[in-house]
Structures are given as C-alpha cells and as structure tokens.
Amino acid sequence: MRVITRQIDAPSSLVPLLDPSRPLLFVRRGEGIGGIGEALRLEFSGPDRIRDAAAAWRRIAADAQIDDPVGLSGSGLVAFGAFTFAAGSDRPSVLIVPRVIVGRRDGVGWITRVQVDEGDDADDRVAAAPFGPEYRIPLRPGATPPDRYREIVAEAVRRIHAGDAAKVVLARDLVGHIPVDADLRRVVGELALGYPDTWTFAIDGLLGSSPETLVRVGHGTVTARVLAGSAARGVDAASDQAAALALATSTKDLDEHRFAVQSVLASLEGHVRGVAASEVPYALKLPNLWHLATDVEAGLADGSSVLDLAAALHPTAAIAGTPTDAAVAAIAELEGIDRRRYSGPVGWIDAAGNGKWAIALRSAEVDAAGGVTAYAGAGIVADSDPEHELAETRLKFRPIVEAFG
Numbered sequence: 107m108r109v110i111t112r113q114i115d116a117p118s119s120l121v122p123l124l125d126p127s128r129p130l131l132f133v134r135r136g137e138g139i140g141g142i143g144e145a146l147r148l149e150f151s152g153p154d155r156i157r158d159a160a161a162a163w164r165r166i167a168a169d170a171q172i173d174d175p176v177g178l179s180g181s182g183l184v185a186f187g188a189f190t191f192a193a194g195s196d197r198p199s200v201l202i203v204p205r206v207i208v209g210r211r212d213g214v215g216w217i218t219r220v221q222v223d224e225g226d227d228a229d230d231r232v233a234a235a236p237f238g239p240e241y242r243i244p245l246r247p248g249a250t251p252p253d254r255y256r257e258i259v260a261e262a263v264r265r266i267h268a269g270d271a272a273k274v275v276l277a278r279d280l281v282g283h284i285p286v287d288a289d290l291r292r293v294v295g296e297l298a299l300g301y302p303d304t305w306t307f308a309i310d311g312l313l314g315s316s317p318e319t320l321v322r323v324g325h326g327t328v329t330a331r332v333l334a335g336s337a338a339r340g341v342d343a344a345s346d347q348a349a350a351l352a353l354a355t356s357t358k359d360l361d362e363h364r365f366a367v368q369s370v371l372a373s374l375e376g377h378v379r380g381v382a383a384s385e386v387p388y389a390l391k392l393p394n395l396w397h398l399a400t401d402v403e404a405g406l407a408d409g410s411s412v413l414d415l416a417a418a419l420h421p422t423a424a425i426a427g428t429p430t431d432a433a434v435a436a437i438a439e440l441e442g443i444d445r446r447r448y449s450g451p452v453g454w455i456d457a458a459g460n461g462k463w464a465i466a467l468r469s470a471e472v473d474a475a476g477g478v479t480a481y482a483g484a485g486i487v488a489d490s491d492p493e494h495e496l497a498e499t500r501l502k503f504r505p506i507v508e509a510f511g
C-alpha cells in the first residue's frame with residue numbers, strides 16, 4: 107500500500123464528506139477521522155479475532171509506504187475496526203482501510219489517500235454531499251422484550267446469590283427498519299451533535315455514541331475510561347445534584363464499578379508500567395445519564411499495539427461481568443440474542459500501533475436490507491432490582507432511539 111497524507115483546510119464537519127450508505131467515522135468533540143471507500147477489508151471471527159487482527163495489521167503496516175508530514179493522531183495509514191462481543195457471533199469482525207481518510211484535530215485538517223495497486227488511482231475528489239431525504243423510524247422491542255428482560259435480570263440475581271458469578275451485564279434489543287438507501291449520515295450527525303463528549307462512530311453499519319473508552323495508545327501512553335454504575339439525571343439542578351451524590355455513595359454501584367476497574371487493571375498488567383487511577387470514581391455527566399467513571403493512565407511497557415491491548419481487555423467487567431467466563435456463559439444463556447458488535451471494541455489503529463478504541467455502547471447495527479437492531483444493557487449485581495435495571499436500559503437507548511426517530 108502507498109499512503110499519502112497532506113494538510114488541507116480543516117473541514118468544519120466530517121459527516122457531510124462521508125458515503126451516505128456506508129459512513130466511516132470516529133470523532134469526539136468534532137475531532138477525529140472519517141473514511142470514504144474501502145481500499146482493504148479484513149474479516150475475523152472466533153475466540154482469537156482481535157489477536158488475529160492485531161497480528162495481520164502489524165504485517166500490513168510494516169509493508170506500507172507512508173508519506174505523512176502531518177503527524178497528528180489519525181493521520182497516515184489507519185484502519186477502522188469493529189469487533190463482535192462474542193466469539194460465536196454470526197457477524198464478522200472487521201478492519202477497514204478506506205481509500206480516502208479525512209481528519210481534523212487542533213484546527214488542522216488533512217486528507218490521506220491509500221493506493222493498493224500500482225496505477226490504482228484513488229478517486230480523490232472529496233466533497234460535501236447534501237443529505238438524502240429525511241426519515242424517522244420507531245425502534246420497538248425485539249427478541250428480548252421488557253417482560254423477558256425483567257425475568258432474566260431476576261434469574262441473574264438468583265444465580266449471583268447462588269454464587270455462580272458476582273456481576274453479569276444483561277442487554278436487550280430494539281428493532282426497526284429504515285428505508286432503502288437511507289442516508290445514515292443523518293443518524294450519525296444527530297448523535298455527534300447531541301452527545302459531543304462521547305465517541306461517535308460509524309463502522310460497517312455499526313452506529314453509535316459511546317461514553318466509554320476501552321483503550322487509547324499514543325506517545326507511549328495508555329489510557330482508558332472505565333464506566334459502570336448509572337443513574338438518571340434529575341429534573342432540576344437540585345435533584346440532579348442529589349442523583350449524582352446518591353450514585354457516588356451507593357454501595358451497589360460502587361461495587362459494580364470496582365469490578366469493572368479491577369478487570370481493566372488486571373488485563374493491562376504486564377503491558378504497562380506506572381499505572382495511575384483515582385482511588386474513588388467520579389460522576390460523569392451525560393445528557394441522558396450519570397455514570398460512575400474512573401480514568402486510568404499508564405506508560406506502555408511492552409510495545410503492544412492498541413489492538414493487542416484491546417484483545418487483552420475485551421470483554422471487561424463493565425460489559426460482561428465478573429468473573430469473566432461465568433458472566434459470558436450466563437449472558438449467552440440468558441440474553442437469547444446475538445449482541446453482534448454491540449459492546450465489542452470499535453475504533454481505529456494506525457501504522458505505529460497507536461489508536462483509539464471505544465466500547466460500542468449506545469449503538470445500533472444497520473444491515474444491508476435496512477434492518478436496525480439497537481442494544482442496551484445494565485450491570486446486574488446481588489441487590490439489583492429488575493424494574494430499575496429495565497428503566498436504566500431505557501435511558502441508555504435514548505441517544506439511538508432519538509437519532510433514528
């Protein structure tokens with residue numbers, strides 16, 4: 107592959123530049139990268155899907171000729187990726203190298219062109235195209251309707267009391283249908299506008315706005331943002347403060363959160379040095395929710411790429427549970443849905459192994475026939491209440507329900 111990056115005037119928004127039916131995007135606060143076309147697409151499956159992708163990418167990156175005078179996070183050769191939550195999903199996990207990548211960071215814009223074969227002329231006209239017709243679709247209960255969700259939460263609580271696991275994250279689904287040729291940039295644009303502090307992504311039909319950073323690597327530094335423990339926002343300033351305070355002092359939520367932080371620290375062990383994480387989590391404010399959050403920072407110790415670390419981290423206790431094997435088995439048995447790429451790693455990696463990966467939450471998968479499946483879940487612990495957990499999933503669906511509606 108020959109890869110050439112050049113500086114351009116920073117585009118005010120990347121979304122209008124993308125392909126309406128196959129947008130590729132990873133942004134936060136208006137900064138990040140978008141992709142057009144596919145120069146290379148690799149698919150992975152099975153228990154080693156992330157590790158296999160990390161190894162394949164190392165070989166591809168080593169062979170590429172890269173001319174990148176811009177040198178910012180996301181410039182040069184980049185692959186976007188989305189991985190399934192489960193090893194046995196019927197969906198593939200993918201790495202996609204676009205033909206053209208556009209980026210924006212610190213007021214600087216750039217364009218990267220990727221040439222695969224000699225004489226292969228990338229169509230380099232990148233222009234904003236007007237959005238297609240408006241559409242608004244409802245998302246309705248899917249394979250796991252609310253009644254069933256209450257039942258499986260109650261069953262998980264019973265199993266936790268019986269000692270099978272300490273925490274199990276259970277999700278349910280909503281389904282809908284968009285018109286043929288619907289412009290997916292509309293949904294992505296809504297998400298980016300409504301949830302600017304989250305990672306807004308669009309990769310291979312997986313669209314969403316996730317507040318949770320699985321892992322980031324850059325300049326030899328590794329960071330993660332662990333979320334677990336949630337509460338509804340208050341209706342006014344006083345009740346909102348009270349909700350945040352109640353969350354930050356709730357034993358149930360602090361327990362749930364501790365499991366998630368411990369799983370991240372244990373997975374990073376051996377790969378990092380000098381780990382810094384706060385003793386107590388803070389309350390992270392989103393438009394729809396409060397979350398307990400812990401930011402983790404460390405130095406990279408072993409030359410791992412961001413995908414190597416994603417492979418080590420996935421699935422964290424934030425989206426699977428504790429202990430991992432028992433939680434994953436309980437999820438497969440109780441949920442009765444294929445999570446596909448929901449709660450899997452989603453993000454990008456560059457030729458040096460740096461990159462940014464989020465956990466695909468607050469998201470939906472759009473298939474080729476226009477079928478939409480959205481997922482949201484909640485961490486179940488010993489004193490979880492089914493009605494409360496159901497209400498929490500409703501709040502977590504809000505970004506995606508509103509973006510499609």
Ligand SMILES: C=C(O[C@@H]1C=C(C(=O)O)C=C[C@H]1O)C(=O)O
Nearest residue numbers: 333335336424467482483484485
């Ligand atoms: C499982 C989801 O979110 C995860 C579970 C949380 C919780 O149980 O409190 C909070 C944030 C995420 O780690 C989801 O959004 O679907």
